[in-house]
Amino acid sequence: MDKFDCIIIGAGPAGVSAALTIARKGLTVTVFERGEYPGSKNLFGGVLYSTVLNKLIPEFYNEAPVERHITKRRYSILSKNSEMAVEFDFEDFNHPPFNNSFTVLRAKFDRWFAQKAEEAGAVIFTETVVDDFIYDNGKVAGVRARREGGDVYADVVICAEGANSLLTERAGLKKKPLPHQMITAVKEVVSLPKEVIEDRFNLSNNEGMALEFFGEAVKGMIGSGFIYTNKDSLSVGVGCPISVMKEKNMKPNDLLESFKSHPVVKKLLRGGKTEEISAKMIPELGYGNLPRLTADGLLIVGDAGGFVNPSLYREGTNMAMYSGMMAAETILEAKEKGDFSERGLQGYVKKLEDSFVMEDLERYGDVPEKLSEMPQLFKEYPEAILKLAKGYFTVSDLSKEDMHRQAWNRFKDKVSMWKFLLDMYKARKAVL
Template sequence: MIEQKFDVIVIGAGMSGNAAAYTMASNGLKVLQLERGEYPGSKNVQGAIMYANMLEKIIPDFRDDAPLERHLVEQRLWVMDDTSHTGIHYRSDDFNEAKPNRYTIIRAQFDKWFSRKVREAGATVLCETTVTELIRDASDRVVGVRTDRAGGAIYADVVVLAEGVCGLLGTRAGLREMPEPQTVALAVKEMHFLPEEVIEQRFGVKGDEGCVIEAVGTISRSMAGLGFLYTNKESISLGIGCLVSDFAAMAESPYVLLDALKSHPSIRPLIAGSEVKEYSAHLIPEGGYKAIPQLFGDGWVVVGDAAQLNNAIHREGSNLAMTSGRIAAEAIVEVKSRNGPMTKRNLARYKAMLDKSFVVKDLRKYKDMPALLHTNSCNYFTTYPRLISQAAQNFMRVDGMAKIEKEKATTAAFIMARSRWGLVSDAVRLALAWR
């Protein structure tokens, strides 16, 4: 029977929950972490990118035994139409540094490793445990939880909600609203297994080097979406995601989009001969700064995806999750060190610290981008990718037509598609939202 009173209860064993639990346990707090999956990472079969700097602040020597796949030396950004892609590549040998900056990981393995570190730090971790409700005292302060296990209530000074983007506990308790469909993306992924040497040959990497491809364009069928390909040691994570509201409005199936992506002429050769062994779907917060809910209250804080902390423009989620979990933990440790109660006033320290971090600064910078891309998705994800492809082909194709005539044809195509005012308006709105 576990002890029924803790300093902190952490709900969820993903990136943010593990970061919070580890930081608090390492600072001597009595931590209970509850995870509804069979084991941490059991619900995550997908590959992902892990940002080293954020994990180093939590576990400085993580490279000694963390299950890392490849460190990234090349990033490819593709704008795709139905038969082609126009790309920007950045590759640097500087990324072959002693302590690489970014890695691909497989979440099922990584989350299990991170959870082991949490237990080694002294936290109690219970899996296959669903929290059914938050317990409040007479003053409406959260003082514990009830679970689907026998044994009654479990109490704590503060509860950390790291339950994911659509976690029902916080919404049922009235701590935050259920995210709107236009602020959440549904991503589907497959794991394509290939021999290491084949992956290295196809992507021009060696040893533990890796490459990432991220793509926008007609692959999302006029919806705001992103395709992605991550190289692991012996597999490729391939997927695509679009806003839930767009899937509903367009009556599109995410699985159909993924099948089309796999058969695209630019993708098909990269996965040829692979064996698909794993498939998953998951929700990603996409609302940005304007979708961030209340982050703290009497006896509770919310972190990670549950707090809508995801930078969709730079495709960064795990680093924001880990950072928010760590900062929330540091704020709680600070309050605890002063023997202060976990009141809303004291836990406001978490929000103040988060506001000073890159997490909120970056989200605030791009606060208008989600709405812009959502309301103009047809132009940015269909019209312009096709125009860009046509312009590139005109430039590359040598067919006896004078270059000046080609330039005139390209300009005319852009004007016909969007008009002069439309082109200027699109550029200005994008520039304003970007800055």
């Protein structure tokens, strides 16, 4: 075919949601994916948030390769050899749609999702890198793909290239992100027998658990560590802003090793076998620094657009899918009007603004910046709080009142109470 209705760059959640929506309406759509197969180059934590997917493919969880649905969440602060944690267990999340949160392994999930788009009529070329856009009178008219006959044309192009968005930058829609605006994350898949995982994390059937660790988990830096339970493996990882890693002269793999060797984490991983390790970036651009999302003949979706909620919710997949779906709907409208100019595609931005995507980015987009102004939250406070707790629980001949007084005095020596309470208030506002 000489010309498609739409070309999509990248077969991640954003690109495939767009391809599926467009193909179902009978338009011609082709996706170029650089990986050997969709998902082969992808990794995430991860919990797939699926309100959008459940609209695209109702009850997808009955057929998709999901690992476990999340019923338990645990947030934990580590000091050198202690832990303070809060754990939530929701029996209600055991029923469809399972609170729309599932652990998945991207190599399996993305492949399945891409097949759904192919079944709807999308054509996916794998092992094909797109090197650039082709312009006609200033309008994007196609892409230059690294394969034979690589110049391919379309009415409109969707760029779903993910966090490392070189093409979006080259098109002049986005500035190169600064080191504090990108998280570098490294993740390991650790295999363990299903029964061991269920015993160790107190899970039954396909229940799953998401564990987030702060403080010493990432050497007291801004960032976190995580463990997510899959069927017969654990996803284990750490992530911190590139700027902080550079400042502390820390390498991602060393940070992961340090996390895994923390006494609390070590117990959870014991007996596990490393299956794979990979690294990737997460954009945390801030609401005010989002890229321009449209140009003549071009739309930007998913991580390339900076659509990741950086708060405790850590939601990227749902936003990626929603933006892909909205880009597709905008293209269907533009097709009817025959107008693929930037003005003709503006409906996309409006749809995002009227949705949870922009609302959440506006509410949480600046969380990383706010937290970076309070480094004490990640080191000084966790250590002081855990020492305070230790003072309360250490058995001695002192009266309980004397024990408590001593513990509080030690705490107040390290931490100004007013500043602590103010910081806690600011932190709660920032992350919840």
